[in-house]
Amino acid sequence: MTVSKENRIAVFGDWRIAYETRPGAEEIPIVFVHGANSDRRIWHRQLAGLEWQGQLLAIDLLGHGESDKPPEYRFGFRELALGIETVVKSERLERMVLVGHSNGVPTVREYYRLFPEKTAALVLVDGPIRQPLTDQMAAWLRAQLDSGKEDMMSTMVQQMPRGELTETDLGLIHQAALATPLHVMKGGLEALTDPGTWRQDPIQVPVLMLVSRGPMQTHWKEENRSLAESMIEELDFQILNEVTHFFMLERASDFNRRLSAFLGHLKQTEEGQIP
DSSP: OOOOOEEEEEEETTEEEEEEEEOOOSSOOEEEEOOTTOOGGGGHHHHHHOOOSSOEEEEOOTTSTTSOOOSSOOOOHHHHHHHHHHHHHHTTOSSEEEEEETTHHHHHHHHHHHOGGGEEEEEEESOOSSOOOOHHHHHHHHHHHHHOHHHHHHHHHHHSOOTTOOHHHHHHHHHHHHHSOHHHHHHHHHHHTOGGGGOOOOBOSOEEEEEEEOSSOOSOOHHHHHHHHHHBSSEEEEEEETOOTTHHHHTHHHHHHHHHHHHHHHHHHHHHTOO
16 A cells, blocks of 8 residues: 655744644544654554544654754653644644553643543553552652663663564664653653543543553553553553554554444444434
């Protein structure tokens, strides 16, 4: 399948936010948001292979990828969400589905809090909806970052389950982590420990929640499902067994199939509400 894609820039105050778009029409746009120490390239198999007629966008959040990395900035989830809104305005999008991976989950959730009228649905991919770090874990991570980002990130990538990820996939993940500046990593860690991030306010749009249950089982717990059900009125909760955290790369066809099914159901529901 031949796919036409364009690289673009949106201006956010004094900084530039880079993003990639696959033009489309008719259907609602889909905005893909990566997690901490990552970039938009993790979504390349969605931009190339997702069967959807609407526009697709993948953003490099401020501080990541090809976007600017201002040295004096608070990289909280609210600030990252406001960067997404800059892209939304630049593209003149009125309403969209946001797909967030890992720490992209609290980022798109914060966008929904700020702009509920623009959020048609959320897709939460293997990311936290409650505080994931104890005080001891956060202190350990701060110490590791202070001692050397490169060693820490290389070790984390090397120890990450490989599953069916290719060497190219692993290289992409590693490169993105090493390219993320230390002050951005520290800002992301502080965002994770901000209690306001984890307030349990309701989500009143349809949500697809995809979680991995791989060999390490570090990204799935039954209580997260119970919490999600208590906060989300329309929840489609799906567990993917024996996959890594980056299953949008590892099993792109399966990921795209699940996402397409959710989008199709969303389209049918919305069309049914039109008089």
